[in-house]
Amino acid sequence: EPEVTQTPSHQVTQMGQEVILRCVPISNHLYFYWYRQILGQKVEFLVSFYNNEISEKSEIFDDQFSVERPDGSNFTLKIRSTKLEDSAMYFCASSNRHSFTNEKLFFGSGTQLSVL
Amino acid sequence: KNEVEQSPQNLTAQEGEFITINCSYSVGISALHWLQQHPGGGIVSLFMLSSGKKKHGRLIATINIQEKHSSLHITASHPRDSAVYICAVIGGADGLTFGKGTHLIIQP
Numbered sequence: 001e002p003e004v005t006q007t008p009s010h011q012v013t014q015m016g017q018e019v020i021l022r023c024v025p026i027s028n029h030l031y032f033y034w035y036r037q038i039l040g041q042k043v044e045f046l047v048s049f050y051n052n053e054i055s056e057k058s059e060i061f062d063d064q065f066s067v068e069r070p071d072g073s074n075f076t077l078k079i080r081s082t083k084l085e086d087s088a089m090y091f092c093a094s095s096n097r098h099s100f101t102n103e104k105l106f107f108g109s110g111t112q113l114s115v116l
Numbered sequence: 117k118n119e120v121e122q123s124p125q126n127l128t129a130q131e132g133e134f135i136t137i138n139c140s141y142s143v144g145i146s147a148l149h150w151l152q153q154h155p156g157g158g159i160v161s162l163f164m165l166s167s168g169k170k171k172h173g174r175l176i177a178t179i180n181i182q183e184k185h186s187s188l189h190i191t192a193s194h195p196r197d198s199a200v201y202i203c204a205v206i207g208g209a210d211g212l213t214f215g216k217g218t219h220l221i222i223q224p
Contacts, residue, residue, distance in 0.1 A: 033211070043159070043202065045211035056211050089157055105149065107159040
């Protein structure tokens, strides 16, 4: 079965540094998503992306966050100036149609971000 | 904002038992996902359903849109079914809204 690939699996950074989390969605998928899960808490929606622009975002996704699909295969999440509370597992997902309708989501294995 | 509640929060059962995990939500939705999160953290989508019932192997998911309730059943449970099962509902401007998950342990 096709897979969503995320790199790196673990990222350690200093507070205030910029980080870029990378994802390679399934090749024929059109909708892309980032979610995060703080340790011990539930998964939270961050942003959805379609046709090279953000289609939905949560209140978590503030000006410190940005997403990009720079080359037609990668989908990145950038955090400009990391805070301690950004420490979480970040999941990328993709689907062939909008997840807000009738479509299965495919998740990557996640990037564990630790901000020190 | 949709409130998603799952029950039970934790469930330990013996191999072979029939398992039921429940999910209820407060605001009407268009569809609902059941997800499985493995001990290593990876998430797998099990079902997406908007009405009725779906079956895949030993897993069955049902939803009652009017009652705002869904259930996930596992028949002939096995230790490899041990995972966190998460319900996520679709609707509203915040994308998917997730439940806290049900921690399932199946003992041999």
